[in-house]
Each structure stands twice: as C-alpha cells, then as structure tokens.
Amino acid sequence: MGSLWGSIMLLCGVVLLSTEGSRVQQTKNNVPRLKLSYKDMLESKNLVTFEGLANSSAYHTFLLDEEKGRLVVGAKDHIFSFNLLNISKDYAQIPWPASLTRRDECKWAGKDLSRECSNFIKVLQPFNQTHLYVCGTGAFHPVCSYLEVGKKPEDSVFRLEPHTENGRGKSPYDPRLLTASMLIDGELYAGTSADFMGRDFAIFRTLGKHHPIRTEQHDSRWLNDPRFVGVHLIPESDNPEDDKIYLFFRENALDGEHAGKATHARIGQLCKNDLGGHRSLVNKWTTFLKARLVCSVPGSNGIDTHFDELQDVFLMSSKDPKSPIIYGVFTTSSNIFKGSAVCMYSMTDIRRVFLGPYAHRDGPNYQWVPFQGRVPYPRPGTCPSKTFGGFDTTKDLPDEVVTFARSHPAMFNPIYPINNRPIIVKTDVDYQFTQIVVDKVEAEDGQYDVMFIGTDMGTILKVVSIPRGSWHDLEEVLLEEMTVFREPTAITAMELSTKQQQLYLGSDIGVSQMSLHRCEVYGKACAECCLARDPYCAWDGTECSRYFPMAKRRTRRQDIRNGDPLTQCSDLQHHDELNGQTTLLDKTVYGVENSSTFLECSPKSLRALTYWQYQRSTDDHKQEIKSEERYIRTDQGLLIRTLEKKDSGIYLCQAVEHGFMQTLLKVTLEVIDTERLEDLLHHDEEVAASGPALDLSSPRETPNHKLWYRDFLSLVNHPTLNSVDEFCEQVWKREKKHRKQKAHLVQQAQMQQQQQKVVINPHTHMHAQELSAKWKHLQERQKGRNRRTHELERAPRSV
Ligand SMILES: *[C@@H]1O[C@H](CO)[C@@H](O)[C@H](O)[C@H]1NC(C)=O
Ligand SMILES: *[C@@H]1O[C@H](CO)[C@@H](O)[C@H](O)[C@H]1NC(C)=O
Ligand SMILES: *[C@@H]1O[C@H](CO)[C@@H](O)[C@H](O)[C@H]1NC(C)=O
Ligand SMILES: *[C@@H]1O[C@H](CO)[C@@H](O)[C@H](O)[C@H]1NC(C)=O
Numbered sequence: 001m002g003s004l005w006g007s008i009m010l011l012c013g014v015v016l017l018s019t020e021g022s023r024v025q026q027t028k029n030n031v032p033r034l035k036l037s038y039k040d041m042l043e044s045k046n047l048v049t050f051e052g053l054a055n056s057s058a059y060h061t062f063l064l065d066e067e068k069g070r071l072v073v074g075a076k077d078h079i080f081s082f083n084l085l086n087i088s089k090d091y092a093q094i095p096w097p098a099s100l101t102r103r104d105e106c107k108w109a110g111k112d113l114s115r116e117c118s119n120f121i122k123v124l125q126p127f128n129q130t131h132l133y134v135c136g137t138g139a140f141h142p143v144c145s146y147l148e149v150g151k152k153p154e155d156s157v158f159r160l161e162p163h164t165e166n167g168r169g170k171s172p173y174d175p176r177l178l179t180a181s182m183l184i185d186g187e188l189y190a191g192t193s194a195d196f197m198g199r200d201f202a203i204f205r206t207l208g209k210h211h212p213i214r215t216e217q218h219d220s221r222w223l224n225d226p227r228f229v230g231v232h233l234i235p236e237s238d239n240p241e242d243d244k245i246y247l248f249f250r251e252n253a254l255d256g257e258h259a260g261k262a263t264h265a266r267i268g269q270l271c272k273n274d275l276g277g278h279r280s281l282v283n284k285w286t287t288f289l290k291a292r293l294v295c296s297v298p299g300s301n302g303i304d305t306h307f308d309e310l311q312d313v314f315l316m317s318s319k320d321p322k323s324p325i326i327y328g329v330f331t332t333s334s335n336i337f338k339g340s341a342v343c344m345y346s347m348t349d350i351r352r353v354f355l356g357p358y359a360h361r362d363g364p365n366y367q368w369v370p371f372q373g374r375v376p377y378p379r380p381g382t383c384p385s386k387t388f389g390g391f392d393t394t395k396d397l398p399d400e401v402v403t404f405a406r407s408h409p410a411m412f413n414p415i416y417p418i419n420n421r422p423i424i425v426k427t428d429v430d431y432q433f434t435q436i437v438v439d440k441v442e443a444e445d446g447q448y449d450v451m452f453i454g455t456d457m458g459t460i461l462k463v464v465s466i467p468r469g470s471w472h473d474l475e476e477v478l479l480e481e482m483t484v485f486r487e488p489t490a491i492t493a494m495e496l497s498t499k500q501q502q503l504y505l506g507s508d509i510g511v512s513q514m515s516l517h518r519c520e521v522y523g524k525a526c527a528e529c530c531l532a533r534d535p536y537c538a539w540d541g542t543e544c545s546r547y548f549p550m551a552k553r554r555t556r557r558q559d560i561r562n563g564d565p566l567t568q569c570s571d572l573q574h575h576d577e578l579n580g581q582t583t584l585l586d587k588t589v590y591g592v593e594n595s596s597t598f599l600e601c602s603p604k605s606l607r608a609l610t611y612w613q614y615q616r617s618t619d620d621h622k623q624e625i626k627s628e629e630r631y632i633r634t635d636q637g638l639l640i641r642t643l644e645k646k647d648s649g650i651y652l653c654q655a656v657e658h659g660f661m662q663t664l665l666k667v668t669l670e671v672i673d674t675e676r677l678e679d680l681l682h683h684d685e686e687v688a689a690s691g692p693a694l695d696l697s698s699p700r701e702t703p704n705h706k707l708w709y710r711d712f713l714s715l716v717n718h719p720t721l722n723s724v725d726e727f728c729e730q731v732w733k734r735e736k737k738h739r740k741q742k743a744h745l746v747q748q749a750q751m752q753q754q755q756q757k758v759v760i761n762p763h764t765h766m767h768a769q770e771l772s773a774k775w776k777h778l779q780e781r782q783k784g785r786n787r788r789t790h791e792l793e794r795a796p797r798s799v
Contacts, residue, residue: 032481032607033477033605033606034481034606035480035606037483038485046514046521047514048087048514049087049485050088051486051509051510053093055077056075056077057075057508057509058075059492059493059511060075060492060508061074061123061506062494063124063132064495064504066497069085070084071087071504072149073506073511074121074122074123074124075121076121077096077097077118078093079096080092080093080511082504086513087512092158094147094160096119096121096136096145097119098118102117102138102141103117103118109140115175116139116175118137118139119136119137119138121136123135123171123188124147126183130149130150131147131149131161132147133147133188134147135170137167137172137173138171140173140174141173142166142167142170142171142172142173143164143166144164144166145164145165169190169192169214170204170206171192172198173193173195173198177192178227178229180230180247180249181231182231183207186207186208187208187210189245190206191204191231191249200217201225202215202217203285211276213275213276213285214283215288216281216284216285221254222288223251224251224254226249226266228247228248229249229311230247231246232246232315233246233272234315234324237322240272241273242383243273244269244271245270245271245272246267246269246270247270248266248310248313248328249265249266249310250263250264250265250310251263254359254368262308264293264308265294265295265309265310266290267350269288271382271384271394274394277394277397277402278395278396279402280399281402281406286402287380287383288405289381290409290410291410291411292414292415293328293343293345293414293415295308297422305339307330307331307332307341307343307422307425308332309331309333311330311434311435313326314327314437322347323348325344325418326347327343327344327436328345329435330422330433331433338430340424340425340426340427341424341433342436343417344423345417349415353411354381354411356411357370359371359410359412360372370412375404378391380404380408381405423474424451424453431455431456431459432456433454434455434491435453436452437451437452437496439452439498441536442549443549443560444547444549450462451463451465452503455490458483458489458507459482460480460503461478461481463476466533466560484512485507485510487509489507490508491505492507492508493505493506493507501515501516501546502514503516517534517536519536519538519546520543520544522534524544526539528604529543530558531657531660533560535547535558538558586666586668587667587668588668588670589668590671591640591643591669591671592643593672593674594642594644595643596640596642598638598639599638599653599667599669600637602635602636602637603655603657607657607658609656610633610653611656611661612651612653612654614651614652615650615651616649617650620649625638629641630642638651638653643671646671647669647671648670651665651666651667651668651669652665
C-alpha cells in the first residue's frame with residue numbers, strides 16, 4: 001500500500017486525452033465538482049431548515065439585519081424573525097392575516113380564496129432606528145404598517161403596530177406580481193402595479209414629506225407590462241444631490257422594436273431629488289430613463305441566443321461606491337429552449353448608454369432610430385444639482401426639457417455585458433436560475449467573486465470565476481451543487497451574511513440556512529483540498545479548513561488559480577503517509593472464465609475523468625483500456641463482459657482532474673478457468689462428504705483450500721456478478737445431493753449470523769456443511785435479486 005499521492009503525476013491532461021483518443025473522455029467542465037443531496041446536507045449538518053407553518057407559504061420577502069443578528073421574513077399571513085445563528089432555534093412569528101370582510105370581498109370578486117385572498121407580505125424595509133415598514137397584498141387590498149424591532153439586539157422586540165395604512169402603489173394587489181422596493185430617507189420607492197386588474201404598473205415614490213410621484217400612466221413607451229426584480233441607489237458623484245435610483249425589470253419590448261412579442265431586460269434610472277414637472281408631468285418623474293440590458297451568446301449561424309427574462313440582480317460593491325458591479329440572472333423566453341445565464345455589467349457602460357442617443361420615432365408606423373436632433377438643455381435624465389449645472393429642482397426645468405423627457409424615456413443603445421458575453425451559461429439542464437448573491441473572497445493568490453445561484457428546483461450552485469490568463473478570459477468553476485429544500489421548489493429569496501458566513505434561502509415551502517463553505521467534504525488530503533479550488537478553503541497542515549487571509553501560517557496551502565497540488569502539496573506527501581490519511585485501495589478480485597466482472601471505481605469529484613490502465617504484472621508496462629466490445633467504462637467503474645484467461649493482471653483506476661492524475665484503486669484480477677473451478681467444487685464435495693471441518697486459518701493449506709476461501713471472499717464481496725450465478729448453481733446442485741446424504745442441517749438463521757464473521761475474519765473455522773448452507777443462502781439471495789430484475793421484463797412466475 002502506498003500513499004494515494006505517491007502516485008500523483010504531472011500530466012498534460014489535454015495531450016493525454018487526445019493522443020489516447022478514447023471515447024468517454026470528454027471535458028466535464030459543466031458538472032459540479034461535488035453534488036450534495038438534501039439528505040447529504042442535513043446529515044453533514046450543513047443545512048438548517050425551517051419547514052414552514054401549515055397555514056402559511058410564500059417565504060419570499062427577506063430583510064437581513066446583521067447588526068441585530070436577525071432575518072425578518074415576510075410570507076403568507078405571517079412575518080417571522082429568525083436568529084441568524086440558527087433559524088430553527090428561536091424564531092418569532094406575527095400572524096397578519098387579511099380581515100374576514102376583505103377575504104369575502106376578494107372571493108366575491110372572483111379570486112381564489114386560498115391562493116389569492118390572503119395577506120402576502122411583499123414589502124419589508126427598514127424605516128427608522130426602531131421600526132420596519134411592511135406591506136402586504138391584504139386579499140387584493142394592499143395594506144402597510146410599522147413593525148417594531150427595537151434598537152439593539154437585546155431589546156428583542158417584535159411587534160406589529162395595530163393601525164394600518166393604504167398600501168396602494170407600494171404592494172401589488174395580486175400576490176403573483178413581483179414588486180421591488182426600497183425605503184431611503186423615509187421615502188418608499190416601489191416598482192409595482194397599483195390596481196386590482198394588475199394593468200397599471202408604475203414606479204412610485206410614496207411616504208415622506210413630498211407629494212407621491214409616479215411614472216406616466218397608460219404610456220407603453222415608459223413601462224410596458226413590467227415585472228420588477230430590484231431597486232438600488234447608486235451615487236453619481238460625491239454630491240448626494242446627484243444620487244440616482246436604479247430599477248431593474250423585464251417588460252414587453254416596445255411596439256415596433258421587435259418583430260412579434262418579446263421580452264426585454266431593462267435598467268431604469270431616476271433622480272432621488274426629482275419632484276416632478278411644474279406645468280407638465282406634474283407629480284410624475286421628469287428624470288426617468290430606461291435602457292435595454294443585453295445578455296446573449298453569439299451563435300455559429302450568426303444568430304445570437306438572447307437571455308432576456310431578467311430574474312434577479314445583485315450589486316457587488318467595490319472600493320468606489322459609484323461603481324458597483326452588477327450581476328444579472330437571466331433566462332430565455334423561448335418555449336423550446338430552456339437556458340439560463342449570468343451577465344456582469346459595469347456602471348461606466350450603463351452611464352455611457354444613458355448619455356448616448358435617445359430612442360426616437362416619428363409616429364406609430366415608423367422605425368425606432370437614434371434621436372439626431374438638438375437635445376434640450378439641461379439634458380433630460382440629469383439631476384438638479386450644482387455639479388452638472390444650474391437648476392435647483394425639476395419644477396424649474398424648461399417646458400421643452402419636460403416635453404422631450406415625456407416622449408423619450410428609452411435610450412437607443414443597449415447595454416452590453418462586461419467582455420460582451422455571459423460569465424455563466426447553462427442550457428443542457430432541467431433547471432433554470434432564479435436568484436443570485438455574490439461574495440468577495442480573499443484567497444492566497446488574490447480576490448475572487450464566489451457566486452451562489454438559486455434555481456427553480458430548490459438547488460444552489462456555488463460558482464467561482466477564475467481568470468485563465470487575463471480578466472478577459474474567465475474560467476467558470478462549478479464547485480458545488482446543493483439541494484436545500486426537501487422537494488423541488490423555486491428559490492425566490494436569498495441573503496448572504498458575511499458576518500455569519502451563512503446563506504439564507506426562501507421558497508414557497510420554507511426557509512433554509514447553509515454555510516458558505518464545507519471545506520471538510522473535499523477530502524482528507526492536501527491535494528484534494530487544493531484541487532477543489534474553493535477560495536474559502538485551504539489545507540492547514542492537517543485538514544481542509546476555512547481560509548483566513550490574516551492568519552500567518554506557514555503550512556497554509558491553497559492555489560485557486562491553478563489548483564496545482566504538485567507545487568502545493570508534494571512536500572507534504574510524507575506527512576500524509578505518516579498519518580496514514582490516504583491509502584491506496586489495493587485489492588484482489590477473482591473472476592470465472594467466460595463470465596463478466598465489474599471493477600468498481602468512482603472518484604469523489606464529479607469533475608474528474610476516470611481512466612483505466614492494465615498491467616500484466618507489477619513490472620510490466622501499463623496500457624490504457626479503451627471502451628470496446630469487451631470493456632465498458634461507466635462513471636461507476638469498468639465492466640469486463642467476458643473474462644478470458646489473459647485478462648488476469650493489475651487494473652489501475654486513475655482519476656484525472658485539471659491536468660493532474662491520481663490513482664484511486666489498484667485491483668489484481670485473477671481469472672479462474674473452468675477446469676480449475678470444477679476441481680475446486682469437486683474437491684469441496686469430497687471434503688464435505690467425508691465430513692471433517694475445513695480449516696481455513698492455516699496458510700499452509702492445500703492450494704485448493706486457499707483458493708476456495710479466497711474465491712468465497714471475492715464472490716461474497718461481489719454478489720451481483722454472473723460468476724456468482726454460475727458458481728452457486730453448481731454448488732446448489734451439489735448441495736441438493738449432499739442433503740440427501742446428511743440428515744441434519746444447521747439452522748439457516750445461525751448461518752446468517754455467521755455470514756458476517758466469515759467475510760471479515762479469515763481465521764474462522766467453517767464446517768463444510770455450513771459452507772454449503774451459506775452457499776445456498778447466497779444463491780437464494782441471488783435468485784431473489786434476479787427474479788426482481790426479471791419481473792421488470794416479464795410477468796412473475798407462479799410458484
Ligand atoms: C397559523 O398557525 C399558527 C400555529 O402554528 C398560529 O400561531 C397562527 O396564528 C396561525 N395563523 C393564522 C393567520 O391563522
Ligand atoms: C439548530 O437548532 C436546532 C433546534 O434547536 C438543532 O436541532 C440543530 O442542531 C441546530 N443546528 C446547528 C447547526 O446549530
Ligand atoms: C419610528 O417610526 C415609528 C412609526 O412612525 C414611530 O412610532 C417611532 O417613534 C419612530 N422611532 C424613532 C426612533 O424615531
Ligand atoms: C468460453 O467461451 C469460448 C468462446 O465462446 C468457448 O470456446 C469456450 O469453450 C468457453 N469455455 C467454457 C469453459 O465454457
């Protein structure tokens with residue numbers, strides 16, 4: 001037995017794979033390195049769940065409060081407050097159902113009582129030091145109130161003010177409609193629909209000291225059946241007067257902008273200090289502009305594949321608060337083609353488009369063109385401030401500016417993603433992306449953005465983008481795919497706490513919490529830790545654990561960029577060996593001529609390719625086994641269909657990942673020819689007939705005895721093989737004959753108990769009779785298994 005890593009070889013994976021030219025060896029870049037089921041997650045204590053209340057659902061509205069250590073969640077008829085340390089430990093809940101009268105009215109209006117006529121919480125925003133502002137659909141009659149949460153964590157207050165306010169323009173009526181909202185300086189910005197029918201969509205500003213303000217009504221140039229996914233404030237300069245509010249949404253493409261019905265992803269901008277126009281656009285935004293966000297991949301046929309259904313956005317802050325990086329999650333609109341993508345946008349590109357040409361057309365039957373005429377001053381979209389020139393409020397804007405703004409809300413140029421293409425595209429899977437959060441992680445060789453992407457199947461993908469050569473050539477590494485809900489359900493809310501190193505997830509059926517990293521699952525060797533390329537994890541000398549950039553420990557090993565275990569771990573190899581942490585699996589397997597055998601070998605990492613080598617004896621040269629008629633390579637191992645005598649030898653199972661090869665398993669296969677098998681059985685029969693106990697403990701046994709025993713072991717270890725069938729068949733025949741001769745048979749139950757002992761302890765003394773009974777038992781098990789498989793194909797036999 002040698003160290004697992006004793007056999008690491010530096011190999012150029014590409015050369016290896018192409019020259020050997022084998023069929024199964026495609027790249028595995030699109031599969032997660034590790035896939036953890038819901039059960040795996042719970043059992044490894046990497047998931048804490050809140051399974052939801054029987055009378056609630058739709059745990060979709062999240063507010064993370066790291067200072068108070070709470071996660072406030074809005075759901076159907078309830079508001080919850082969870083402990084960030086452990087959401088299932090001590091949570092508080094406030095029931096906030098719609099009144100019976102409202103529910104009745106909702107039902108009479110033709111709505112579904114259980115699914116629509118409840119109070120679905122849609123808005124949850126910090127209001128002041130002690131209170132949150134909260135709004136719900138109120139059974140198609142939106143309501144808002146104040147939720148007292150206290151100033152400090154120890155206040156432990158969680159109380160809803162009894163009086164309610166009208167929630168129109170804050171929460172939608174219909175619970176299925178998306179609302180994006182943000183409360184700043186006592187004012188609530190919300191993209192929502194403001195009528196019962198769900199037709200009057202607008203961006204509102206309500207609350208606070210100003211008159212409510214909104215987008216122009218019934219003008220599809222402004223908003224065309226939008227669905228809002230996010231609102232953010234991004235400063236434009238160091239002067240707060242220039243602060244802008246950005247809204248992210250998807251909507252129907254403008255009439256004439258696209259042949260047929262299409263969806264476009266949009267970013268809209270507003271000035272925070274917009275008070276509306278004086279003569280025209282009174283109490284309407286005068287600084288609203290929108291632009292299209294493009295996320296597409298060029299096709300080989302020249303036709304781009306567009307991902308237009310914007311699902312979520314995440315703003316990754318940078319040193320400069322004016323320039324966060326915007327991550328957008330998109331899906332396709334197509335019914336035939338299911339796909340998702342993540343695109344990244346820079347504020348520089350966004351501002352350039354808003355400063356570019358306005359989209360213009362002369363009439364309903366004209367094309368949209370870039371506006372070529374004279375743009376009035378101050379340029380529409382500019383905030384009233386001292387920075388960009390002399391006006392104090394939007395009420396002072398010249399009429400021609402307001403008139404122009406009213407008829408030109410869209411920009412002509414779209415905004416393209418950084419590097420002009422998505423950073424992640426997924427098209428060959430049965431799920432779609434729904435949510436994203438991104439964490440900036442400090443690693444030994446630099447800073448990485450780790451993305452956590454939620455899907456509509458209740459899973460989370462953890463992805464890191466690693467620059468290959470430059471920042472323009474990114475390699476997407478899918479580190480983990482984890483199931484975080486007990487059944488497939490769309491992930492609709494996601495919050496990341498850097499302080500707790502935890503991720504919180506919402507869905508229709510409950511709330512889940514998971515750690516950002518599970519370093520221990522990568523394995524127990526330095527190289528496994530290194531190959532994982534997880535920026536959160538490093539080899540600390542004894543195990544794969546959380547990496548802290550501050551800790552100055554000489555033994556920390558991590559290489560995200562190259563994932564090279566050779567440079568990182570080779571000097572530790574000896575250490576591993578000493579601790580006996582990794583040992584190469586080395587075993588002997590017996591097979592019977594003309595039967596089949598299966599050599600099991602599946603690497604821990606789903607990204608590794610397995611590769612089999614054959615060697616006649618230890619000193620012989622190794623040759624690759626290719627898939628052909630006799631050999632079938634699967635993800636679980638190697639199947640040899642018909643064993644020939646010449647197949648005896650050493651089989652090496654190698655895992656190749658990221659250009660590095662490791663030997664996982666070394667199997668010595670011995671093929672027993674049929675003659676020897678007959679001998680063997682015949683011999684046993686003689687022994688059995690004469691009655692003496694078969695002593696298997698002595699190494700000085702006759703060769704046949706030893707072989708008998710070893711065969712027995714190998715067959716018990718692999719009871720699924722054809723060879724077992726054949727072997728057992730013969731033993732069974734012999735046993736029947738034997739039974740006639742011998743009257744007393746040892747109890748079957750006793751045999752079963754001894755079965756374990758037989759396999760584990762080679763010093764067990766076994767009577768031949770027991771052996772026979774054992775074989776019979778084994779054979780019956782085998783028969784039962786065969787019967788079950790046959791039942792799939794034909795009707796069960798009558799017994
Ligand atoms: C839902 O059930 C919980 C008990 O599990 C109860 O405390 C709560 O008041 C109920 N909510 C409504 C709206 O009836
Ligand atoms: C969270 O709390 C629950 C209930 O008290 C407990 O069973 C569980 O072990 C805790 N989980 C963690 C990770 O602390
Ligand atoms: C916060 O707002 C609530 C509701 O208007 C009010 O009752 C409370 O006094 C305010 N708290 C502070 C600290 O201003
Ligand atoms: C094994 O198969 C080969 C080819 O089919 C045949 O010639 C040979 O007789 C078989 N051996 C036994 C022992 O069945």
